[in-house]
Amino acid sequence: MIEKSLNIELPVSEDFRVQKNRFLPVNLDIDEVIEEKVKRISIVSGTHGDELEGQYVCYLLSDWLNNNKDKINGIIDIYPALNSLGIDSITRSIPFYNVDLNRIFPGKKNDFLPSQIAEGIIEEISGSDFAIDIHSSNIFLRELPQVRMSAEFKDSLLPLAKKMGIDFVWIHDAITVLEATFAHTMNSRGTKTLVVEMGVGMRITPEYCFSLVEGLKNLMAYLGILNIPVVNLKEPVISENGEVFYLNAGNSGLFVPTTAHYEIVKHGDKIGNIVSPLSGKIEEEVFSPANGVLFTLREYPIVYEGSLLARIFAFYEDHK
Numbered sequence: 001m002i003e004k005s006l007n008i009e010l011p012v013s014e015d016f017r018v019q020k021n022r023f024l025p026v027n028l029d030i031d032e033v034i035e036e037k038v039k040r041i042s043i044v045s046g047t048h049g050d051e052l053e054g055q056y057v058c059y060l061l062s063d064w065l066n067n068n069k070d071k072i073n074g075i076i077d078i079y080p081a082l083n084s085l086g087i088d089s090i091t092r093s094i095p096f097y098n099v100d101l102n103r104i105f106p107g108k109k110n111d112f113l114p115s116q117i118a119e120g121i122i123e124e125i126s127g128s129d130f131a132i133d134i135h136s137s138n139i140f141l142r143e144l145p146q147v148r149m150s151a152e153f154k155d156s157l158l159p160l161a162k163k164m165g166i167d168f169v170w171i172h173d174a175i176t177v178l179e180a181t182f183a184h185t186m187n188s189r190g191t192k193t194l195v196v197e198m199g200v201g202m203r204i205t206p207e208y209c210f211s212l213v214e215g216l217k218n219l220m221a222y223l224g225i226l227n228i229p230v231v232n233l234k235e236p237v238i239s240e241n242g243e244v245f246y247l248n249a250g251n252s253g254l255f256v257p258t259t260a261h262y263e264i265v266k267h268g269d270k271i272g273n274i275v276s277p278l279s280g281k282i283e284e285e286v287f288s289p290a291n292g293v294l295f296t297l298r299e300y301p302i303v304y305e306g307s308l309l310a311r312i313f314a315f316y317e318d319h320k
């Protein structure tokens, strides 16, 4: 059932809208669902208008649910485009305001439009038992499918992430956690919220999307929201068991990788070159600082000094 869930009037006879597709257990209307206290999960995406992997995930999941209504045991709300203006105009932030929606939660009612949007989203999704916030990096970096969480909420979130067949779980310590994100606000208010990062901006990576949909179905089976068997999907690698290395450019130029994304690399292996289109020279050779997995790799070739080129995850026993 497609519903308008948030509507804010814009200055000149237009509306800002967020829409959701709500799936309920068959044979129960919403009053009965509330009375029986069934679990509710909200799956959101499109906070950043240039991230499209989540759009395909929402389609695939809704398509499966449309064809398997008898398996639904809870409330499943799917919001493909929280920043609907951004999605429609290929803009990462909220257009005109140039504000990153994921940096202004929880927002306020009597504030400028981006803050009103944030407040409306939190109001709408509050009360969900669980939420999944799907991101796809940006146009610059390609990411292996991963769940990110703050150490503060690890005890409640890690068991859920392990059901999702995801490759990597990155637990951030308290200092690096941004409190103005959707996930932090929701987790602080009791909705267990997982952030998924995968793929690259402005593109879809079908195999990642298929895999995440299977993971989401398995998580919902585990939570009793879908009446399908829980299966053993692959266990994620967890960042606590190793160290994340950042590779940054020392020079400006064109970064040309020589290693594929998600390859296992050894200390000293070549990752790529930074070349100069003008001089025809290699400005910098980039090598791996550790034995590990290349889980982030630069997709957009132009780099400046300091640009992030890659991230490598190394298990402690491998690089000591």
Ligand SMILES: [Zn+2]
Binding pocket: 047, 048, 051, 135, 136, 137
């Ligand atoms: Zn994002």
